[in-house]
Amino acid sequence: MREKLIEKGLLLVAFSAVAMIFLIAAFIFREGMPLMLKVGITNFIASTRWQPGQGKFGILPMIVGSLEVTILAIVIGAVLGLSCAMFLAEFAPRWSVRILKPMIELLAGIPSVVYGFIGVVVLVPWIRTVFGGPGFSVLAASIILGIMILPTVIAISLDAFNAVPPSYKEGSLALGATRWQTLSRVMIPGARSGIIAAFILGMGRAVGETMAVIMVAGNALTLPVSVLQPVRTLTSNIALEMGYAAGDHQAALFATGVVLFVIIVILNTAALLITRRRR
Amino acid sequence: MLIRPFVWQRIVWAVLALMTLATLVVLFFIVGFIAAKGAHVITPEFLFSLPERMGKEGGVLPTIVATLWVSLLAVLIATPVGVATAVYLTEYTRESVLTRIIRFGADALAGVPSIIFGLFGFIFFVIRLRMGWSVLAGALTLAIMILPTIVRTSEEAIRAVPAALREVSVSLGGTKSQTVARVVLPNSLPGILTGVILGMGRSVAETAVLIFTAGSSLLMPRTVFDPARTMAVHFYILAREGLSMERAYGTALLLIVSILVINVVAYLLMFRVTRKLR
């Protein structure tokens, strides 16, 4: 009887822990949807004019901005991250992996604001001198984000490599293939779904990043055409204006949050489906 | 034909090693850069005095206090909830629709961006529940954010406890709750603690959430209902407003060192766990 009570109690706690996600979604939607409907969903998403003072709420520049920055970031993160994962999985001596892996995870612990700061102090001037333009740009944001998502990409890719059945690898080596041939022809295809999941999750983190992007992206409201132009992402938009927004303006920021939320859910679901399908 | 693959492999090895090196160089560069520019700022005065002129001068004591309060409180709230959830998932149920819902909720929570947490914390704790910008609002929001981490690590730690130990307790007449409390939890404590400490690390690093829930007041917080500015938020404001580059570097170094210490402690704990189970 007391046991039953304890069990029910634990269930309640577990459920409320889970209910959080629904609570969060509910509140964000509740604050944002009325405005989205008032302005018109297509208008909200497709209009390029964000002028809160005049009641114009179009977030297309921010959506494009987020997309550009994220895609470029994942390219950078994928190249570097996958290389690291491959190196750690196949070529690095075992003892070194035990040191390197925690160090890379330390990269994940550095606050995003510190990344942004380094970006402002080191990267932006460098871009300005080498490429021209204001320096605060899509490129700067992408590079910083690419570095920030490295730990995620590396960790998940590494897990994917380690999950490939050893028999695949041994079979290939037994046939006389070199380590690289084994890696490229057997391991990578074998770990494909895990690697794709790593990229998608990395994208999710890049889309959601706020502070670092605010500091290096320039935050101009224009639709970025070249990577050297400044850009404002969905997250930056919310963070920058939330401090002084009121009424419809504030609601519009919540609506931006709704769009962000939906994008993240789509990305995470995609990652889940891909990892589950390739059993 | 036989030569080519091995040459190719050498090239690939070199490229991959270079990439890995580049990654590490970035890490060391960031830490080193901050350390070089910020080391001289860290004086006892800096650590223990109050900020003056909006942070342009003076020290960072209130931010250190704020950071400690917010992160400790967040962990204090999240740990019982997270461990209880993990216990329920592993000990009291089998894989079923219910467990999958719970796990989905926890994973979904893990993917939510911090700015959304900031929005939620603002509209729910600060406004709706009338807490105002406060340590409490910040801690509660952070607690929700680190919950998935704690649930995941606790689950792993609990699963790692050998079934034989549970059987011993049951065979002596122990009830399920007794077995959990007296055998399972004590033996999974190091693993659980690792997750808790990592959660604390995340709390210290978090900025977007806290600006909108704990506020940015530089006054020393006296109760949990007072607004507070954590080190991360302070650093952000210093950097953005360009108030004092020196103090920005100093605060950044403090931040990095704190997180480094927290992570190292977590890793040491994890190694102790793996050694004990051998």
Added chain:
Amino acid sequence: MPEKLFFRNLHVTAGSGVVLRDITLPVAAGEILAIIGPAHSGKTTLLRVANRMIEDRRDLCRTGDVLLDGVEVRTLDADELRRRVGLIFATPVPLPGTIFDNVAYGPRLHGTRHKAQLNSVVEAALRAAFLWDEVKDRLHTSALRLSGGQQQRLCIARTMAVSPEVILMDEPCSGLDPISTSQIESAMRQLKARYTFVLVTNNVKQAARVADKVAFFLSGELVEFGTAEQLFTNPRDRRTDDYVSGRIG
């Protein structure tokens, strides 16, 4: 004399196979019953049905009766049943902690908290398991540092600390050195007046050494049951004879 433990028409199936086939087996109080037979004969299942630790497995289906002092065990409170019917596993599993904490674990579960009481219970249990002299000076050191034989005796002491009425033993001496084995066998002989022992063993000689009654199981079936003397010197069933004399294993 009424039986202490009585298996009556016990039939256990798991998934598609039959694990125990219509077993009727009385266990008298104060005696040592040895259950012998090759692997996968259902011997361990029999023990675990007795203290209801089999119920963790969802696919098991059980019909028939298992009576403790005439009462069906499924009607008893499971936790209380397990206190009254203790189980010693084949591999000694000390709880991480001190020797004292291991033995005191059971009593603490059931509410004993008084220090003096715990001390006396622990000492009595360790003496009964023939372990007291070896550990009395290091009760508060880690139990994991004991040798295999000592650990198993510790597990026995741990079970005895809750004052059971029946002690089930699942191949307790497998993997132990001869000295530890003989110590455990001595303990059984000395204590059988106080407890009822059911000993599963794949060591026929051990059964011959300690048992009063012997039951021979083969593939889930109770082939023969009788006194030790009778089973070993003059078995009725051909299969018993084959197993006991080592022709089949």
